[in-house]
Amino acid sequence: MPRLLGVDIPGDKRLEASLPYIYGIGPTRSKQICELAEIDPNIRAKELTDQQLNRIITVIQDNKFVIEGDLRRELQQNLKRLQAINSYRGIRHRRGLPVRGQRTGTNARTRKGPRKTVGVVRNKDAKAGK
Template structure:
């Protein structure tokens, strides 16, 4: 796997922006992936900032994820109960993989 580029890696430091979104933003504003932040033109920085401000990232996204989990817990769904107990939510097996099960079951119960 090739190493991440400078600009792409710095965009991925935001919560909610991964490799794909970062590459699309750089391509959209014609920014070379190896360019440093100090080398960018003012217009590129302003355009990139405007695009990031229009996206749901960092605290807004974290709050939305926590609200979604809280909603699942409040409605009493299977996924909500698994979140509350601290067990795997997406169907991972905990019976035959004892190391993972012991690690996950040791977590304090959050009800």
């Protein structure tokens, strides 16, 4: 299992399919990295030599791709900024509601979480007629 930039990528998969295990690298960027590093995207990740691994790392660093911790930190800062300026999107993030205009009357369970049934608490003396 090769290790790239602090992330273990699966060795049994093709290089093109194993690079997206790095946060911030998707399928398109994976193809782009393989082209720039001049490495066959169909080679298995465990078959990579140290020289090829170094070429992949230099391509990622030279093109200033934001990945892993830096990307996560940047996204968190964006959310904090939206919440600090009390924008509509920031308020929706803070309340855990859908941010991009989806309906919330029904559905939206992913953001809102499981249903919390609100019922009436009955007085036990009321039923007996006392």
